[in-house]
Amino acid sequence: MMGAIYIMWLRQVKKYWRSKARLIGSLGQPILFLVALGFGFNHIFENAMGTSYVEFLVPGVIVMSILFTSMFTGIELIWDRQFGFLKETLVAPVSRTKLMLGRTLGGATVAVAQGIIVMLIALLVGFRPSLTGLPIALLFMFLIGILFTAFGTAIASRLEDMQAFPIIINFIIMPLFFLSGALFPLQGIPEILDTIIRFNPLTYGVDGVRYAFGGVAHFSIFLDLGIIAGIALFILALGTYLFHKIEI
Amino acid sequence: MGNIIEVKDLVKNFKGLTAVDNISFTVKEGETFAFLGPNGAGKTTTIKMLTTLLHPTNGSMLVAGFDPVKESDKVRHSFGIVFQDPSLDTDLTAYENLLFHAVMYNIPKKERDKRIKEVLKLVELLDRKDSFVKTFSGGMQRRLEIARSIIHIPKILFLDEPTIGLDPQTRIHIWQHMKKLTIESKMTVFLTTHYMEEAEKMADRIAIIDHGKIVAQGTVKELKSKTKTKSLEQAFLALTGHSLREEAGNAKNEFRQHSKLWGR
Numbered sequence: 337m338m339g340a341i342y343i344m345w346l347r348q349v350k351k352y353w354r355s356k357a358r359l360i361g362s363l364g365q366p367i368l369f370l371v372a373l374g375f376g377f378n379h380i381f382e383n384a385m386g387t388s389y390v391e392f393l394v395p396g397v398i399v400m401s402i403l404f405t406s407m408f409t410g411i412e413l414i415w416d417r418q419f420g421f422l423k424e425t426l427v428a429p430v431s432r433t434k435l436m437l438g439r440t441l442g443g444a445t446v447a448v449a450q451g452i453i454v455m456l457i458a459l460l461v462g463f464r465p466s467l468t469g470l471p472i473a474l475l476f477m478f479l480i481g482i483l484f485t486a487f488g489t490a491i492a493s494r495l496e497d498m499q500a501f502p503i504i505i506n507f508i509i510m511p512l513f514f515l516s517g518a519l520f521p522l523q524g525i526p527e528i529l530d531t532i533i534r535f536n537p538l539t540y541g542v543d544g545v546r547y548a549f550g551g552v553a554h555f556s557i558f559l560d561l562g563i564i565a566g567i568a569l570f571i572l573a574l575g576t577y578l579f580h581k582i583e584i
Numbered sequence: 585m586g587n588i589i590e591v592k593d594l595v596k597n598f599k600g601l602t603a604v605d606n607i608s609f610t611v612k613e614g615e616t617f618a619f620l621g622p623n624g625a626g627k628t629t630t631i632k633m634l635t636t637l638l639h640p641t642n643g644s645m646l647v648a649g650f651d652p653v654k655e656s657d658k659v660r661h662s663f664g665i666v667f668q669d670p671s672l673d674t675d676l677t678a679y680e681n682l683l684f685h686a687v688m689y690n691i692p693k694k695e696r697d698k699r700i701k702e703v704l705k706l707v708e709l710l711d712r713k714d715s716f717v718k719t720f721s722g723g724m725q726r727r728l729e730i731a732r733s734i735i736h737i738p739k740i741l742f743l744d745e746p747t748i749g750l751d752p753q754t755r756i757h758i759w760q761h762m763k764k765l766t767i768e769s770k771m772t773v774f775l776t777t778h779y780m781e782e783a784e785k786m787a788d789r790i791a792i793i794d795h796g797k798i799v800a801q802g803t804v805k806e807l808k809s810k811t812k813t814k815s816l817e818q819a820f821l822a823l824t825g826h827s828l829r830e831e832a833g834n835a836k837n838e839f840r841q842h843s844k845l846w847g848r
Contacts, residue, residue: 343687351675420671424732427635428688429660583638 340430344438345445348412352446359450366401366454370394370461373519385521394458394465395473395546396518399480402451403513403538406481407505409443410488414498423584436576439489444481451477465549472557473548476564480541483568490575493582518542522554537567587646588613588740588772589634594643596629603629605796606643611789613739616766616773618787620780620820622829626796627776628668631744634774635665648739661689664733665742668776670725674718678709678728681717682735689736703731707761723754730758734765741766743775747782755779759786780817790816794824 352359374390374397381389416422425435455463465473488505495501515529516538522530533539544560547553553560589611596604604626611617619627632638634647636656645652648662672681682700691699704710707727717725726746733741743762747755759782766773777783783790784804791801800807800823804816811822 339687339690343684347673347676347680347684350680354675416673419674420667420669421673423637423667423669424671424685425688426637427660427663427665428685429657429690430688431657584632 340428340434341438341441344425344435345442348409348439348442349445351412352449359453362401362405362450363453363457365404366397367457369397369400370454370458374461390458390462391464391550392521392546393519394455394463395549396516396542397458398451398454398477399516399518399538399542399545400513401454402447402477402480403484403509405450406443406447406484407488407509408502409446409485410490410492410505411498411501412443413439413489413492414495414501417496417584418498422582426582426584432580432582433576436486436489436572436579440482440485440572440575443485443489444478447481447485448474448477451481466551469548469551473545476541476544476548476560479561479564479568480538480545483537483541483564483571486568486572486575490571490578493575493578512536512538515539516542517554537564540564586613587611588648589617589774590644590646591630591634592644594630594633594645595641596626596633596638597641602796604633604640607793607796607798609791609798609801611740611772611774614770614772615788616775616786618783618790619774619776619793620778620783620790621776621793622824624829625793625824627793628744630793631665631742631774631776635663635742636660661736662738663740663742664736664738666726666729666733666744666746668744668748670729672717672725672729672732675716677714677716678704678720679713681728682732685732686735691736699735703735706734706765707731723750726750726754727758727761730761734771737769738771740772740774743773743777745776745778747777747779755782762786780815780820784816792820792823799823 370393374393378389381387381392413422416425491504492501495504515533516536517533518538522533525533540555540560540563543554544557544564547557547560587610591610592608594604594607595602607626607630619630621627629638633640634645634652636652636659639653647659650658650662652659673684676684679700682703683696686696686700701710701713704713707730709724709728709731712720712724717728720728730746747758750758762773763786765771773786775783775786787804789801789803790807791798792807793799800810802810807816807819808814811819813819813822
């Protein structure tokens with residue numbers, strides 16, 4: 337019975353599409369990064385590395401918007417709990433695993449859509465990716481979406497405080513983003529920073545998307561894919577376990 | 585007729601507080617059974633355990649022949665519920681809310697639309713099917729929740745204070761629908777309410793619960809003769825006393841806040 341997963345997914349996508357304010361509002365930050373950092377550092381970067389910083393940065397900013405959107409979809413669970421809709425889903429004859437899958441797929445879809453919009457905007461400002469890599473990029477984007485929607489949902493399932501959620505999420509998102517190689521190349525960085533970055537799963541997501549668009553990977557593309565898919569599955573399983581334990 | 589709900593020695597503890605304290609009762613197939621009690625007596629906690637939302641600390645339950653703890657999926661198929669607090673997605677339309685429910689309950693694709701329109705007609709909301717729920721009044725939302733609870737034709741219908749916060753017109757309207765529906769479909773109804781006249785009109789049998797314990801059960805007549813009183817309200821007060829209660833995790837205050845938030 338895929339119906340339950342589908343209708344959970346559809347509900348989230350519909351709500352996202354209807355909330356134009358949310359759709360447009362969450363583009364502000366990636367555009368700012370793209371314009372301020374992209375154009376601000378482009379000249380220096382080109383002199384030092386011989387390549388365009390915009391080309392380098394765009395995959396990082398796409399991943400950033402996916403990371404932020406997917407983590408914040410967790411708040412919908414708290415919202416549903418607060419306004420009672422969670423009860424309606426929990427008494428339905430649908431396994432908790434399917435509920436979790438529907439929710440995660442919905443959140444990931446919304447996050448990837450947001451990433452695609454950022455990519456389209458980047459095209460307008462001069463981003464020229466290789467189109468053959470697009471399917472691989474979408475695969476990575478989707479896996480990143482799954483990983484962090486499941487992560488956000490896992491946190492939300494243990495939390496009832498609507499005010500605390502964004503604070504906790506920001507506390508996690510910021511280091512994940514800044515220490516991922518989204519903004520700077522990983523060649524020649526201090527060893528301690530390099531070690532930290534290697535422990536960050538987002539690093540491999542950024543690297544994968546960058547490879548798909550530009551053809552150059554810092555790690556191997558297979559390592560990237562293996563790590564991001566493996567961790568996505570692990571967090572999804574963890575989130576499903578925590579979702580099972582919800583009582584209201 | 586057999587028992588459709590059987591509860592034996594049921595206990596629920598919340599961190600040192602015993603919300604439900606060793607209760608036993610049965611509900612017969614097709615009857616309307618009312619659970620009455622002051623705030624915080626354990627009514628909603630009992631319903632949450634029967635409907636698989638909470639695990640009991642102790643005791644056994646059978647709902648439609650299945651154990652809510654071990655066979656939760658089968659139990660979930662067997663009942664419909666109207667919760668004490670609102671449980672609609674107000675960002676979706678009335679139709680979308682019902683479609684969500686129909687798909688979750690695995691109603692065949694061919695029947696969904698027909699079934700949804702039937703129940704919407706029953707609660708007189710068919711002409712508003714494509715309106716967003718956030719534009720509905722409290723009474724309309726309640727009627728929509730009732731419609732939703734019966735789309736999948738459950739054997740048992742749980743109504744947890746379904747008429748709370750509604751005006752007399754809407755209350756009468758809702759109970760008329762419920763009465764018609766339950767007589768036609770022979771559905772078993774398990775309800776809680778604070779309105780004694782509603783219980784008196786609707787219920788075949790009543791259990792009165794206080795401080796987590798069942799203090800009396802029987803027909804309205806039996807309860808009145810047992811307490812030597814003339815009305816159910818007097819019988820209720822004779823059994824539970826006049827002192828005011830405090831309720832943990834005050835669901836009703838929350839309800840009022842939501843109502844304000846939604847501009848009712």
